[in-house]
Amino acid sequence: MLSLRSLSFLAVCSCRSWTYLNLATPRLTNCKPALPRIPAIVQTTLHRNTSTMSSAPVDSKGYIGQSGCHYSIERVLQEETFPLRRVYFATASNQKFILKYVHEVNFKDLQDINNRLRGGANYVRLVNDTIPEKSMFVFRYFADHLLRLVQKDLPLAVTKRILKDALRGIAELHDQDIVHTDIKPDNVLIDWKEHQSGIVIEQVQLGDLEDAAHIPPGSHMIGKQTGNWMWRSPEAHARGPVNKPSDIFSFALVCIYAVHKRVIFAVGEEELNEGVEPLAVVIERQISYFADEDGLSGFLKHLGDNPWVPIFEVTRDGFNKDNPRRPFSLWEGVDEDFKNLICAMTNFDPGKRITAREALAHKWFEDA
Structure with a gap:
């Protein structure tokens, strides 16, 4: 060994x-x-339910995506303190979404990956929307x-x-x-x-x-x-x-x-x-x-x-x-x-x- x-x-x-x-x-x-x-x-x-609110304060009640959609923040699902990165559970028009911070360095790369898959991927969760000023991507929520x-x-x-x-x-x-x-x-x-x-x-x-x-x-x-x-x-x-x-x-x-x-x-x-x-x-x-x-x-x-x-x-x-x-x-x-x-x-x-x-x-x- x-x-x-x-x-x-x-x-x-x-x-x-x-x-x-x-x-x-x-x-x-x-x-x-x-x-x-x-x-x-x-x-x-199992004991760490991902839908449970984090003790961290939510820094905004909502965000507006590049599509114009308004996302209401319900709770923080995950948080990394260094560097500060959060994953939010949000709703819009009675639908559930995940808002996920992606490091600015990786933002364009992930966008490019999604664009390559757009229109031809049924079994990959792609980005629904983006919030560029916050370096966030919006994804469909899975239970x-x-x-x-x-x-x-x-x-x-x-x-x-x-x-x-x-x-x-x-x-x-x-x-x-x-x-x-x-x-x-x-x-x-x-x-x-x-x-x-x-x-x-x-x-x-x-x-x-x-x-x-x-x-x-x-x-x-x-x-x-x-x-x-x-x-x-x-x-x-x-x-x-x-x-x-x-x-x-x-x-x-x-x-x-x-x-x-x-x-x-x-x-x-x-x-x-x-x-x-x-x-x-x-x-x-x-x-x-x-x-x-x-x-x-x-x-x-x-x-x-x-x-x-x-x-x-x-x-x-x-x-x-x-x-x-x-x-x-x-x-x-x-x-x-x-x-x-x-x-x-x-x-x-x-x-x-x-x-x-x-x-x-x-x-x-x-x-x-």
């Missing part, structure tokens, strides 16, 4: 990355997935997200429908050479209703494009550790090269969470020996669950002259008869079609992962 010292020179964790540090599920200790349960990460989210809704023990058919629609959103992005870079369950937005017959899904869209990037063919994103550390691809941990396959790897982890209620790369403090980084455990698990010899070799070639290569090599060489790999393909209690889909999306060699469109055509999604 890599030590804290081994990883510190790579500056592996940003401030944002540590938000889930204490919200982990127990480490997998054998090939059997644990019986479904509510992970601590979800329990914490829930997958991170929380999964805890209702959804029928498999409903879960498949949600995942397939989210995957359609990824495909719409990738068709325009846009990479989301932050695929995770709470970015899968859902409107649903409960009927006598059960939960009915009304709409699913992929949200939170603030970190999305247009990456032209033949190019890659390098130098940024994109996304949340529990849902990142191996190459995203290594700061690139990142492209569409990175979204696919992350989406596979979302699928595992949705179907088996397992946040498989969450790491609890009780699991760490002194001086060991959580990210070292994550990388070990990624190799253990998803890397074979060919995939890992292709991955290291993909990284090229990258300072993270020795980290993955040392971790690879740490497996032995006392610390064997535990491939996902051998996990018990997992549907074989689902295994096949996940393994195709998590091939350690990014160049060999299936695409979003190929995943949509997979047998596991046939009845969704």
